[in-house]
Amino acid sequence: MIKEKSGGKTNLNETLKKLAGIVSWFESQSELDVEKGIEYVRDGAELIKVSRERLTEIENEFKEIKKEISKGE
């Protein structure tokens, strides 16, 4: 399983960089290496999953903060 964690949490920046790398590989690929391709698909699917989870966490945390700030108005 591919997880980029920082202090127990997924590091979104790192996972996004890796995803960008995978996409870039597919875009630049001229050889027909499906074995490598399916491997990247697996890794990419895992990275997408953990990135979404982390981003959802960040979004929830952000919403909480925003709600707190709005209370003070």
Added chain:
Amino acid sequence: MFRMTQETILTVSAYLDRINVALKDEKSKIIGEVCNLQMYDGRSYLYFSVKDKADQSTVKCFMWKNDFKLSGVAMRDGLEVIVTAYPAIYKPNGGLSLQVETIELVGEGALQLAYEQLKKKMEAEGLFAESRKRLLPDYPHRIGIITSKSGAVIHDFLTNIGKFGYEILFVDSKVEGADATKDLLEAVATLRTKEIDVLVIMRGGGSLESFQAFNNETLVCAVANFPAPVLTGIGHDKDVPLVSFASDVNVSTPTAVANLLNESWSHALSSVRLSEQKIFSEFESGLKDTQRRVEHSHISIERHFAEVLHVFTNAKQTLFVGLSRIESQIRRQFDGIAAYSHGIARGFDVLSRRVSDTLAQAGKSLELSNPERQLARGYSIVKIGGKVVRRTTDVRVGERIDILVSDGIIHSEAI
């Protein structure tokens, strides 16, 4: 005089004693010229005679030197004087003489002369020097007063002395006449033993003659050497009494004396009142100043608070902008992840399709180049033992040959 009785027989001595007692009542003031003055150092008495200018009647006089000194008269033969004396018989020789208590000069001229001479002498001795003068103490409390209890002087003084809690030690004294000197000296001596802040000697105005007691050398010395500062208030017309010269401070009236004693107290009172006013004024001013500062501070605080509020509002706005950006970024990142997902899917799809296409192409190519495809056209493939026969030399007679045609194999034999 005494009454004579037949039964009484007296000795000479007793009789003279009796006479002398009776003669004491004959005290008189007698005017005459001094003659036969006999005064010697070391003796406590002196002799002289007084002679009537008109008929030369003469009487001998005896005087104790202490009393003589108190009189303050510079004796010389021919000087006209008034003696206060009573007659007495001197028992050893039965001679009559006057027992003199005081001597006074007669006439303004003589008094003036004596005054001038004594003044000159005392000036020479430095008794009137300014350097000897002591300042009256500030805030005098215990005040010794010498004057006559009867008369306007003490009344004026008491009317004008302020209510500053004075403790007054009053000694009544004659202030005029031959007896005054003795009285005054006793009063000074009495107050000398008391702890007083200032000694005051007062009397009203009068002629030079009436001031004789205050021109007495002994009294002047007693005043000059008094332990506390001496304030005199002795009225005069022309000639200042010598006691006034010798005192530390001299004014001319009892009212002036009272005012002088009141002076430091009055100043203190004024100073206290002034200070009180000043304190209240400064406090009031300080209070107003503080109020102004408080008001100013209020305005200043409001202004600063508004500034802080402004900064806070700005910070809040910035924060909201930041929040909005973060929110957008989150959305973008979600979109980005979705894009990556699509990208990967699309990439893999492309890759798969390309592989499929390649495979299909390959299949097609293979199909096109399949030799079996030629069999339908009538071509056949000869194999011996599974190997394709390409040349005649590959076949030997008698060998079994398999001929592949479009619909099957023809087994045959080489001949």
